[in-house]
Amino acid sequence: MATMTMQQDPTYTALCSSVTLQSNKRGFFFDFAHNVADIVGSAWIDGTFGGLRRDEERLKACHELGDCVHDVLQNVQELYRKKSATLSAQKRQEAERYLWAGDPRHALLLCNHAIIRAPPTGADPTVDGGLSLSLGLASRSECLLQLEENESCLSDIQLAIREGFPEHRRCLNAYPFTSGRQMQEWANPYPQAYFDDVKANYLMQFFPIGHTVPTVSHGKNPDMPATSRLLKVISNPEQGRYAVATGHIASGDTVVVEPPYAACLLPDMFGTHCHHCFIRLLAPVGCSECSGVAFCSMNCRDQAMGSYHRYECHYMDLLVGSGMSILCHLALRIMTQSGLQHFLDIKDTLCESFSQPNTHPGSYSSVYNLVTHADKRPAEDFLHRTLMALFLLRCLQDAHFFPTSTNDKSLGPDELFIGSLLLRHLQLLQFNVHEIFETCMEAPNKFQGSKTIYVGAGIYPTVAMFNHDCHPALARYFVGKNIVLQALRPMDPGMCVSENYGPLFTKRPLAFRQKTLASRYWFKCNCQACTEDWPTYDTLSNDNLRLRCPTKGCKQLSRKEHRRCPKCKKQVSLQEGVVKEMTGRFSEGMEAMDTGDVDSAVQIFCSYLDTMYRVGAPPCRDMSLCQDALRICLSNSGNTWITRK
Incomplete structure (x- = not known):
């Protein structure tokens, strides 16, 4: 991309940068960062701190500021929505009243709440004999049965049995079971994967979400498996890294299908979408420890618990309550999904290799080497991002991400390294993240009145290298968390294959587009639509x-x-x-x-x-x-x- 020009509005630029760090000013981080800035003063920020060039140096400098930083960081502790057998029982009993009154849909919502709040079987024997979860699943299976959601009903029956639902209460009037044992024998031979697949297939029938992840047209590029072989990425000093066509691309060709390196669900969607795969929820499965998130299946829950959620689970309310943006959560997720040892193993291989755009596609290096614009970033903005990195690092320390932790007044080598990576993520994600969305319609294929709903954000290292155009060559949509790019016009070999992450020329005039792109992404757009106005x-x-x-x-x-x-x-x-x-x-x-x-x-x-x-x-x-x-x-x-x- 070209360097910044006078089209950039400093006030608007500062605002755009701020919301990529903290989207909710009611959170405590806003006051924390501004209090530190007031205490250290502009002379220290612009002079001493502004003169630092390495992220490790910035991290150490802020960590050594003393009580103005440590008084806040030392208060980091577990804060999450805990399980409650009592509340689970109340919601289930309320659901049963709606169920018998002939309102199974309202009952389903209450059963979902009961299941998410229910502790693991046996955790609280004083309520429901420790069977709150299995009883909630059984009640929900009846709701689903009355709603004629038979496959999901079957899944809940199987889960209820696994959670110890009493045999003497096992019955299902709609099916010809003569005994609870017969029901158990009928349900148990099916592996969990079968029930997960049945539930997912049903959800896709009711909520069409793109049944199949497509494949790229004309075969995969062996150097960049997410792209068609008709694409390659090149670089030059003026435009940076960008994609060009290596063969003729026709309108409608699928040129990229890429899973995210990491993705996070928006907090507002925690109750409506699977925390792991982002599918819309019908009959959610809860985390075994917290009540703040939900999953579409045991498979998604286990994958999340086996990686990032084991570190984030007990701190979810603290993270959300800080007011931090989803980009900050994504900066953390990149670390938690892989674990400490992964980054220690690749520490010596990390280097900035912008001249090698296709190196290690899909690996961490493909994220690490995305543009940060560190040389253009104001010192105060760097200060705020460094403080956010320290906060996220403190959460990792408290969550036992590190096998041993040093005292609060100093950082060990591994902590300093991980903290510097967090700070780098907070820079590069500002310019390289894609919002994950779904389309809401009143009926299948009814486009009039449809609207776009943003559900999360992801980092897609290959797509991040595509240049912007106010007259884009590609359409973008998502299948699950996978990003798909399809051609909106034909392109000949050598032509730039452009994406769009700003206003279209048809919707906004030149001056508005130039100001928005310069302030949000720090470059001057020189696409044909702009140069020819x-x-x-x-x-x-x-x-x-x-x-x-x-x-x-x-x-x-x-x-x-x-x-x-x-x-x-x-x-x-x-x-x-x-x-x-x-x-x-x-x-x-x-x-x-x-x-x-x-x-x-x-x-x-x-x-x-x-x-x-x-x-x-x-x-x-x-x-x-x-x-x-x-x-x-x-x-x-x-x-x-x-x-x-």
Whole structure:
């Protein structure tokens, strides 16, 4: 990316940076950071601290400030929503009243609450004989049965049995079981994986979320498995690292399918989405220790508990209560999902290798080497990020991330190393994170009135290297946590394959786009739409279309009124008939989209764009509208949520 210019608004830039660190000013970190800044003063911040060049030095300098830092950090302790057998029993009994009153959907919500709050079997024998969890599962199975959610009902029956549901109470009127033993014999032969798959399949039927993770078109790139072989990443001093086409890419081609290196769910979604895979929840499974998060299956719960959640579980309310942004949680998640030893093992191999864009795709080095803009970061912003790194480090210390911890007044070598990585994450995530979203619709394939709902954030090292364009070449959507990029227009070999992480030229004028991108991402956009100042939809028309000279070797673009190419001087036919024909095809695509025939609409839109880019060039109103419509249709293959009535 180019360096910053005068389009950058210092006040707006500071605000953009601030919200990537702390999104909720009601949290204690805001006061903590500003109190430290007031105590040390601007002279120390801009002079002594501002002169430091290494993250380890910044970390040590802030850690050595004394009581203004340690008085807060020493208060870090476990803070999370604990299990409660009493509350679980109350919610279950309330659910049963709604169930017998004929309101199974309301009862289901209460049963979910009861199950999430229930302690492990036997943990509290004073309530329900220690069987709160199994009783909650049994009650929920009845709710699901009445709602005709038979597969999920079956899953809960199996889980209730595993949790010790009393044999003398095992019965299910809707199935021809003659005894509890027969029910147990029927349910037990099926492995847990079967029930997890059944539940996941059911959820996908009710909440279409993109049933299948697609594969890239034309085969994988052996050097970057997340991308098509028709892509490669190159670099130069002006543009940094960016993707280019190595072969012809057609509209609709899938060019990237990448799982996140790490991802975090937004706190507002803790009760509605699986904490691990981000799927919408119907009959959640709780963590065995905390009541703050939920999972779609035992498999997701076990994966989370076996990695990051064992360190985060008892500190979730503290992390959220600090007011920190999801990017800070993601900075921590990168550490907790892998554990200390992983980073100690690769410590000596870490180095900044920006000249090697394809080195170790999917590995930690591919995250470590993403741009940080450390040389442009103001000293006070660095101070706040360093204090956040110390807070996150203190949480790791208290959660026994380190086998042994030093005293509060000093940092050991391993702690200093991990703290410096946290600080680096807090820098690079500001510019390289993607928001994970789903599309909410009133009915399948009903795009009118649909809206985008953000559920989390993830770091995708390959996609992070794609450059921005205000007229992007790619559509972006998510299948689970996987990011998918598909072509919105044809591209020839050597062309930049661009993404978009700012305003589109059709929606916002040049000045707004330049200010937003310079302040949010610290670069001046030099895409074609910006350099030529393309019009927004307010004034954009089909008359803006420029037609290509059909003479071989001539790349001249001309308006419709030209009959002689101004470059090669030949009499030419500018294929206006093709444009007229394509206008009709575009209308056919919109009709197919309106009637819910998404597959036909996508096929027509792709054909239209491939042809129009062959004979002409943007800006053009119908071409932009077609790309917008294609983007919406493609997103239907990703995470979508059909609202219940």
